[in-house]
Amino acid sequence: MALKWEQVINAQPGIELNVMVAEHLLKWHRIPVPTHDYDGPVGHGEVLIPPTMSEADAYAMMPPRGNIFLSYFIQQNWSRDISAAWFYVEGKIRELGLQTRYYQKIKEVVGRTGELVYPFDYIHATPEQRCKAALLSVLDL
Template sequence: MTREEILAMSTGKDMNLLIAEHVLGWIAWKEQRGEYTHVIFQRPGEREPYMRSQQWKTDQKRYEPIPFTEIDRMKHIVSGLKDWSSDISAAWEVEEKIKEIGGLMIGYYMTELMLIVRSNGFNMVHATPEQRCKAALLAILPGEE
């Protein structure tokens, strides 16, 4: 995605999916439940979703990883995402992840946030969840021309 595309995004599920994939490193799994297809998420360090059952070998057939680009909210029931782009307490989790990554990523994030809020630093404490998520995506994703 280009910088302009990220900055033009509105809050909501599309931005939250990008945060889950690129910032938080979640893995999406497609789970077939009867005639419905659900998308659930595995956080880093968690076991595969089918391993949560005592009959995991049987349940394994219902699950398969799905690329985030193939998630279609018209076809799939998506559950387990937080509203990072609208909820400030959820957005702080995104900032904690940036802090956990550490190193230059913190500097990249802070620079992007300063540019988005158009501030020399003071107004960054008043940044919205949307601004914080956009700064995280811009810091993490490689820029495309």
């Protein structure tokens, strides 16, 4: 699913924004969840798994009962934890060589979602703003 600029800017920190980061920045992929458990049919959908995890490993780690949500394997809270945002989000931006675009997008996001400190210094950006700027950078929005 292609994201739009408005979806990224309006995303709420927490599960919604973390799912976007996992899928679009960190390149996690979706797999279908089991449609039955020990008790019979369950609500089904998809779950995001990291690129280093196989489908077989993911299925082996899923619980035998109940619904499994899209964010089941997401353990980091990139949009609320500054250390996770620095390590994972900004690390991926460096890996992709998008630092210049990223710093421009941080300024844009901070201007839209918070108080712009003058003179602007990206170090003051929140984890939420960093995640949104990274998504806008990688999606070229």
